[in-house]
Amino acid sequence: MRYLTFSVDGRKTFGAVTGGGVADLGKRTGFASLKDLLAGDAPEIHDQPDYSLGEITYLPPIDDPVHIWCLALNYPEHHDEVQAAGRVQELPKQPALFARARDSLTGHEQPLRHPGVSEQYDFEGELAVVIGKPGFRIPAAEAFAHVAGYTVMNEGSVRDWQFHTRQITPGKNFLRSGAIGPWITTADEVSDVDSLRITTTVNGEVMQDDRAGSMVHKIPRFIEYVSSIAPLYPGDILATGTPSGVGFSRKPPVFLREGDMCEVAIEGVGVLRNRVGRD
Known part of the structure; x- marks a missing residue:
């Protein structure tokens, strides 16, 4: 469903x-x-x-989640491209966690809001998990029992603001800089999460293409980790990280401009489509 x-x-x-x-x-x-x-x-x-x-x-399928937890550097090739840019060293031994505010996300076919104060506005296609059953300190072996379904996220990032300091939160929370949707596909319709193919296109050109099985920290570990911090509630969103191919790592860089069309497709889950606008 x-x-x-x-x-x-x-x-x-x-x-x-x-x-x-x-x-x-x-x-x-x-x-x-x-x-x-x-x-x-x-x-x-x-x-x-x-x-x-x-x-x-x-x-947004859930427009008032208690938590929006996100992973950084959760695909090896994405880590490598960020490392090549001089931004990180080793792959994180633990999930590299940050949070987003709910007003940083908009819905399917709604305009992404260009930040205005920066021209380094980047795309990040991601698989997002939606929690259905609440829990606290959930063991990894029981994690999937807490998953209601999956949706698509464009975890838009403002790169210069992300790298102002060691804390990446500012560049991840600009108003309506990301998108989520179009819907939640229930877990019973996804037989093999690892096989899900994630592709991101900008104006029809493929920028990212990988499968969820490439994740470093898989969904059960993600759920175990964040539920050790605070309880998970129905509707909580867990964004699992982006594959390689993001704009700032390209030579020359490819950043989103007003009028660009960005699509993130995850086979068996949905296609999230947004044009970049500017207030």
């Missing part, structure tokens, strides 16, 4: 993709939000949609 949050006719709601459109589960069920639905029993979905996909405005 594919679940999403959206607005239609000035009203925010959530639903499921079915019959070529969207069933409005905010209207059909007693759940208050998609977070509540993920934590409860999934309702039976009939094929008859309430809206076509063209009628809705996509919002």
Whole structure:
């Protein structure tokens, strides 16, 4: 099943993709939000949609997570390209963790916001995990039981701000600099996470192309690590890191400009599409 949050006719709601459109589960069920639905029993979905996909405005699938945890340097070839740029040394022995704020992300087909104060605005296609079952200090062997599903993230980074100091958080949290969506594909529809192919294109040119199996710290270790810090809640988002091919490591660098179209595709999960705008 594919679940999403959206607005239609000035009203925010959530639903499921079915019959070529969207069933409005905010209207059909007693759940208050998609977070509540993920934590409860999934309702039976009939094929008859309430809206076509063209009628809705996509919002981040979970627009109010308690946590958005992200991994840096979680693909060996990406580490190598960052190391070649003189930014890091060894591969992290532990997950290299940082957090994003929820207003740093926008939805599918919504404009990414160019930072304005920098011209080093970069793309990062990533697989993101969405938590369904809460837990604290979750053992790696039990981690997948806490996964509701998967979505796509463009973890947009403002590189000069990221490298102002050893703390990368500023460059990762510019308003609407990243995107997530278009929906959550439930875990039962993804038989082999490691086989998922992640590709990022900018204006139709392939920039990143790898599989999730290349991760250094796999999803069970990620869940174990972050749930040792604080409990995980339904709707929490865990972005698993980006493959090689990011813009700042290229010669010459390729940064996002106003009007560029960026797409991140993860086979079996979805395609996240955003054009770069500027306020």
